Amino acid sequence: MTDLRWGILSTARINDALLGADAARFVAVASRTQGRADAYAREKGIARAHGSYEALLADPEIDAVYVSLPNHLHMPWTVRALQAGKHVLCEKPLSRRAAEVEEAFDLAEASGLVLAEAFMWRHHPQVAQAQELLASGAIGRLALIRARFSGPVAEPGDPRLSRAMDGGALMDVGCYCVSGARTLAGGEPEQVEAMRIAGGEDVDVVLTGLLRFEGDVLASIDCGFALAAEDGLEAVGDEGVLRLTDPWHAREPVIELERAGTPTQRIAVPHANHYALQLRDFAAAVAGGRAPLVGRADAVGQARAIEALYAAAEGAETRSVDP
Ligand SMILES: NC(=O)c1ccc[n+]([C@@H]2O[C@H](COP(=O)([O-])OP(=O)(O)OC[C@H]3O[C@@H](n4cnc5c(N)ncnc54)[C@H](OP(=O)(O)O)[C@@H]3O)[C@@H](O)[C@H]2O)c1
Numbered sequence: 001m002t003d004l005r006w007g008i009l010s011t012a013r014i015n016d017a018l019l020g021a022d023a024a025r026f027v028a029v030a031s032r033t034q035g036r037a038d039a040y041a042r043e044k045g046i047a048r049a050h051g052s053y054e055a056l057l058a059d060p061e062i063d064a065v066y067v068s069l070p071n072h073l074h075m076p077w078t079v080r081a082l083q084a085g086k087h088v089l090c091e092k093p094l095s096r097r098a099a100e101v102e103e104a105f106d107l108a109e110a111s112g113l114v115l116a117e118a119f120m121w122r123h124h125p126q127v128a129q130a131q132e133l134l135a136s137g138a139i140g141r142l143a144l145i146r147a148r149f150s151g152p153v154a155e156p157g158d159p160r161l162s163r164a165m166d167g168g169a170l171m172d173v174g175c176y177c178v179s180g181a182r183t184l185a186g187g188e189p190e191q192v193e194a195m196r197i198a199g200g201e202d203v204d205v206v207l208t209g210l211l212r213f214e215g216d217v218l219a220s221i222d223c224g225f226a227l228a229a230e231d232g233l234e235a236v237g238d239e240g241v242l243r244l245t246d247p248w249h250a251r252e253p254v255i256e257l258e259r260a261g262t263p264t265q266r267i268a269v270p271h272a273n274h275y276a277l278q279l280r281d282f283a284a285a286v287a288g289g290r291a292p293l294v295g296r297a298d299a300v301g302q303a304r305a306i307e308a309l310y311a312a313a314e315g316a317e318t319r320s321v322d323p
Pocket of ligand 1: 012031033036068069159172
């Protein structure tokens, strides 16, 4: 537990993962109505309840704000929280517009505040372990990355199906695939292609994308709401394959390593709560005046890739195969 005093913007379901991590002092919550804030604070054992997001930002006894709002509200409330002098941990994806992400980091840096994108999966030790294996040549020269994340979302009114609320499968689950490809490639894509199937209120309910990284590394990403639940992340080299069997949730993570002529090796990964590690990394960044693990370069690279994939997917709908 660290000294940082946290406030939560909204009563979102995801809050439970951070509250349950038992790694930070959540002292206040805000909701759009006082009644909901009061009930939530009572249920979760949070000391103060604010009946508006503005009221929480005006609370002088809060150092850091966790933004767990729907996607289209991430940037507006991140900016307002920074303007109120709070450090901000904002849920993924920060934004599909890279320029907005850059502006938010400009503001954070000018104000001496920490801003981080809440990609909890990056904090799990299996990620560093996989990066070390790749760097040690475990699969030879990295050539291809495959990332996938999907699960049914069909309930009318769900913010994830709303274009106005920056929904879509790439925003919700595909952003993990983009993050996975960028993390294993160790850089930013130079070129992307994508196609989507539209549904809901004009969002991508299935999206598949291709990314090309420096050094002739290609990545494919698959994500969707109109698909059965599936997840995975693998790196293919010229000598072997490295597979994270449970990359995003990391409930039962194992790293599998396949090399020609040898039985598949199952490499044990330590159990860890990546939400707790994310909160501790954030607190250490505030205390130590250092960047968080998922800081500016990462968040901007992520938003640029998402923006380019959406541009490609929407452009692809106007292209057809010549007879
Ligand atoms: N890192 C992870 O593991 C993970 C997992 C799931 C989701 N997420 C991310 O976390 C964010 C929240 O997802 P969630 O599924 O937990 O959200 P949710 O349960 O749908 O809750 C969102 C909250 O936002 C507030 N809100 C404000 N304006 C709203 C509006 N116009 N419509 C709906 N809600 C509104 C509501 O709180 P009040 O009524 O209290 O104001 C609502 O409870 C998303 O960005 C998602 O991508 C991350």
